Amino acid sequence: MEQHELQALVERISLEYFSKAFKHEARFNNRLRTTGGRYLLKSHHLEFNPKQLEVFGMEAFIKIIKHELVHYHLHLEGRGYRHRDQEFKVLLQKVGGSRFCGMIPHARNQTHVKHYYVCRECGQHFIRRRKMDTRRYVCGVCKGKIKLLYSEEN
Structure with missing residues (x-):
């Protein structure tokens, strides 16, 4: 999905579920790791994690968009836009947004390189x-020199 397609989708969902126009920018942010999206209070823009769309599909991604639009519309109206606010919880339930997003496995945690060393002395x-x-470290048992046997990638 391209940026302009995301913008159009967010605008359509805003009109369809909230009967209000979305007048700011919606964009993908590849640096988001632990969240599906975020509402920026100062600029009123929305950012979304593109991996959520790739891993969990369009249905889950639309629920994330609804969640962020609840923050957006409530904040602009001066109402309770935080997760703990009752107005937020009620509107989120009404539009069918998700309270939480799925966990994406991090690429760096999927492959572990293991390095095998042996002490030359003991x-x-x-x-x-x-x-x-x-060259810098020595064996903790006998203080002998260490050498690398081999490295493997899981």
Whole structure:
């Protein structure tokens, strides 16, 4: 989905479910990780996580759009726009927005590189996720030199 398609979708949902126009900018933000979207209080723009659309599909993404539009319209009307406010909860229930979005698995947590080291003196084995400088560190058992055996990627 392109930016202009997202803008048109948000404007359509705003008119259809809230009977009010969305007059600001809706855009994708690839840096969002733990949230489906956010409403920016100062600029009144909406930002959405494109991964939510990719992973969970259009139906879940529309619920996220509704959630952010509830923040948007209530804030512009000077009413309770926060998650804890009763007006927010009632309007969110009325339009069918989602209270929470699904968790997206982070790419960096899916693959773990393991580095296998061995002490040259006593034969002690070490397994590390992060690579270590063998010139700087020594064996914790005998203070001998360490060498890298091999690295594998899961």
